[in-house]
Amino acid sequence: MRKRLLLLLMGLMSVVMVQAQFAKPLKKNEVQDRVFSIGVTGCFAANDMIYSEVKKSLLSPMLAPSYGLAVEWNASSHFSVGTDVSYATRGGNEVFNIECLTSYSTSTFVREKYHLSLKGVEIRVPFTFYFGEKSRLRPYIFVAPRFCLWTGGNYHWERTYEDGSAEPLVYEGEVTQAMIRPYDLSAVAGAGLCGHLKMRQIQFFVKFDLGYGHSLLNTFSQAEVDGDVSFQGWGNMDGVTIGKRFQQNLEARLTLLVPLQKPAADACDFNQKPRRPKR
Amino acid sequence: MRQRILKRFVMTIVVMLLLPSCLKEGDTTVLVQDPQMIPLITDYLPEDLLLLFGEENVHFGYRPPVVDMEFKSQHEFVATNLEQPYGPQPGEHSPITYFHKLSHQYFQEADYAGMTSEETRCHLVSPVYLMGNGNDFTVYYYEVLKTEGSPEHAVLMSGTLTERGIKDFTYGYKIMGYKGTDVPNTATPVNTIFIFRDWDGMAEKYSWFDDNLLNHQKLEEP
Numbered sequence: 113m114r115k116r117l118l119l120l121l122m123g124l125m126s127v128v129m130v131q132a133q134f135a136k137p138l139k140k141n142e143v144q145d146r147v148f149s150i151g152v153t154g155c156f157a158a159n160d161m162i163y164s165e166v167k168k169s170l171l172s173p174m175l176a177p178s179y180g181l182a183v184e185w186n187a188s189s190h191f192s193v194g195t196d197v198s199y200a201t202r203g204g205n206e207v208f209n210i211e212c213l214t215s216y217s218t219s220t221f222v223r224e225k226y227h228l229s230l231k232g233v234e235i236r237v238p239f240t241f242y243f244g245e246k247s248r249l250r251p252y253i254f255v256a257p258r259f260c261l262w263t264g265g266n267y268h269w270e271r272t273y274e275d276g277s278a279e280p281l282v283y284e285g286e287v288t289q290a291m292i293r294p295y296d297l298s299a300v301a302g303a304g305l306c307g308h309l310k311m312r313q314i315q316f317f318v319k320f321d322l323g324y325g326h327s328l329l330n331t332f333s334q335a336e337v338d339g340d341v342s343f344q345g346w347g348n349m350d351g352v353t354i355g356k357r358f359q360q361n362l363e364a365r366l367t368l369l370v371p372l373q374k375p376a377a378d379a380c381d382f383n384q385k386p387r388r389p390k391r
Numbered sequence: 392m393r394q395r396i397l398k399r400f401v402m403t404i405v406v407m408l409l410l411p412s413c414l415k416e417g418d419t420t421v422l423v424q425d426p427q428m429i430p431l432i433t434d435y436l437p438e439d440l441l442l443l444f445g446e447e448n449v450h451f452g453y454r455p456p457v458v459d460m461e462f463k464s465q466h467e468f469v470a471t472n473l474e475q476p477y478g479p480q481p482g483e484h485s486p487i488t489y490f491h492k493l494s495h496q497y498f499q500e501a502d503y504a505g506m507t508s509e510e511t512r513c514h515l516v517s518p519v520y521l522m523g524n525g526n527d528f529t530v531y532y533y534e535v536l537k538t539e540g541s542p543e544h545a546v547l548m549s550g551t552l553t554e555r556g557i558k559d560f561t562y563g564y565k566i567m568g569y570k571g572t573d574v575p576n577t578a579t580p581v582n583t584i585f586i587f588r589d590w591d592g593m594a595e596k597y598s599w600f601d602d603n604l605l606n607h608q609k610l611e612e613p
Contacts, residue, residue, distance in 0.1 A: 287415075290420045294414050341419060
């Protein structure tokens with residue numbers, strides 16, 4: 113349901129964008145409404161892996177930053193489309209504790225921890241709708257398809273026994289093609305606030321938003337799905353891949369954009385006084 | 392300018408999609424899935440059954456092997472709490488052949504189908520619980536049989552998974568009660584426990600299961 117809603121919103125935004133592309137050419141004095149901006153963006157995300165067939169016992173998201181460049185083109189005073197290209201870290205942590213009997217009268221707690229850190233290039237295309245006309249801070253909502261190409265990463269898996277009855281078992285190394293689908297396509301949606309600041313002659317937009325992203329593709333590698341892997345760190349469950357694995361994240365993003373043209377007074381401006389109607 | 396930027400963007404996406412994976416090649420992975428919180432065997436089964444079955448025959452652990460197998464067992468009595476000489480003597484062979492099928496559903500859960508050579512229909516229990524480590528496993532569950540009086544059994548079985556079948560197969564149950572109203576006078580008393588093991592130590596892999604043998608009705612846990 114959530115995915116369908118996101119896709120619907122993205123579809124609507126696409127229609128608006130296409131409509132904007134075929135719009136009548138601007139007159140000189142109309143350029144101010146259609147601003148092209150360029151800048152930097154960074155986000156801090158809580159990343160997590162979720163499984164279609166598994167209820168997780170502990171929530172332990174992996175916190176990681178991403179940073180890159182952003183461009184945005186305001187198609188009108190309400191709609192914009194942008195592109196971010198970021199170097200991102202995604203992945204997840206899995207932790208669980210389970211009481212395990214060692215005899216009829218004794219038990220121990222076993223703790224398994226898995227940390228997967230994926231690094232790669234991420235491209236986001238946010239379609240944004242800005243509310244309001246002349247407010248100091250303009251709220252907005254956005255939806256964005258997000259494409260990630262993983263270039264590397266590492267993993268760490270360990271099993272420890274609370275009572276020390278067995279030596280901790282550790283596997284770690286670099287992420288390979290067998291561990292993850294080499295690319296990911298996600299849908300992101302969120303809301304934020306945009307401020308238009310002016311320092312001397314330099315104007316810029318500061319955008320802060322919170323978004324939720326969910327991968328649309330199963331992140332299990334083809335080898336994992338086919339069972340064509342030699343497992344490690346997984347006891348004797350060889351060849352069993354159950355259901356699908358998705359990535360989700362909650363991210364706080366800060367974007368700083370410098371308009372290449374002078375923005376309209378009401379685009380996102382709180383330095384301008386409201387215009388008085390002409391008599 | 393707008394069109395040029397859009398064109399470049401689309402080109403970049405296309406090129407990236409066509410790029411081969413940047414990740415290194417490898418053939419190992421780490422699959423992390425939560426095990427279920429299944430009931431502990433000591434909380435679940437009656438203590439007297441566990442004691443008579445013997446701790447040494449129970450395989451503990453939370454990573455049992457994937458047991459997807461049909462097999463049959465021919466039993467030798469190991470122990471019972473029936474007063475002698477009315478009960479079977481240890482070492483005595485049972486004339487009944489047991490047929491089992493375990494279908495692994497999840498890490499510590501499976502479906503069990505079973506019947507004896509005296510029955511014409513098999514029964515299905517879902518889920519049954521598994522524990523163990525490596526190739527050693529223990530299965531435990533409750534079942535209500537469709538035989539006379541509908542006895543309810545607490546069941547425990549264990550062994551080691553091999554290519555040929557289940558090695559050191561041990562099987563035990565306790566009659567918890569009778570669910571039916573037509574309990575015959577000759578029925579084995581409630582609370583009786585029987586412990587068996589396969590007489591040659593190996594419950595052989597054996598293809599026996601047929602959908603037609605099912606009652607087509609899942610039995611509920613007590």
